[in-house]
Amino acid sequence: MRWNHAGIKSSDVVRSLHFYCDILGLRKLETITILEKNYYFVGNDDFSIEIEAGNPGDQQAVPKEMTGLYHMALTVDDLDSLAAKLREHEVTFIIPPVQLRADRKICFIEDPDGVYIQLIQYLEE
Numbered sequence: 001m002r003w004n005h006a007g008i009k010s011s012d013v014v015r016s017l018h019f020y021c022d023i024l025g026l027r028k029l030e031t032i033t034i035l036e037k038n039y040y041f042v043g044n045d046d047f048s049i050e051i052e053a054g055n056p057g058d059q060q061a062v063p064k065e066m067t068g069l070y071h072m073a074l075t076v077d078d079l080d081s082l083a084a085k086l087r088e089h090e091v092t093f094i095i096p097p098v099q100l101r102a103d104r105k106i107c108f109i110e111d112p113d114g115v116y117i118q119l120i121q122y123l124e125e
Contacts, residue, residue, distance in 0.1 A: 005041065005048040006072055008115055009058060013040065015112045016051050023089045024074075025082075047074075054113075063116045071108065071116035079105045079121035099123075 010016040020026045020042045029041040029048055040051045049072075063070050076082050083097045086109060094108035094116060105121045 003047060005043070005050050007050040007052065008111070008113065009054040010051050010113055011054050011058070011060070012112065013038075013051060013053050017042065019091075019112050020049060020051070023086065023091065060114050062114065071118050073118040073120055076119050076121050079107060079119055082119065083107060 008016065017028065017040060021028055026042045026044060026049070029043055031041070032039050037052065041048045042051065043049055079097050083093075086093070092110040094110060095106070097105055097107040099105045103123055105123065107119050109117050109119065111117060
């Protein structure tokens with residue numbers, strides 16, 4: 001098996017595409033339509049995220065209050081620079097950049113729908 005993609009239901013697809021592409025720096029890979037509903041894939045050469053419009057009446061998941069999938073993690077080259085950009089765009093930090101292990105820095109952020117994303121920068125020892 002190989003990883004394929006993660007799927008996110010969004011309350012505002014335009015806002016989510018802006019977050020993942022313009023702020024995080026992923027690219028729009030493709031849009032497919034199934035049964036008259038659009039699914040947008042963003043990512044890079046290593047992974048993709050499927051974004052679909054939520055349904056009226058959907059409730060937002062609250063990761064800190066539920067079991068199951070809790071977050072996704074992305075490896076980045078320069079966490080401090082990315083964190084500065086994220087702050088400029090008023091992205092919510094759950095855990096600001098911190099080095100808890102000798103070999104990496106991490107932080108946790110929220111996407112516009114409250115999805116937790118861990119960002120990891122591996123450090124050379």
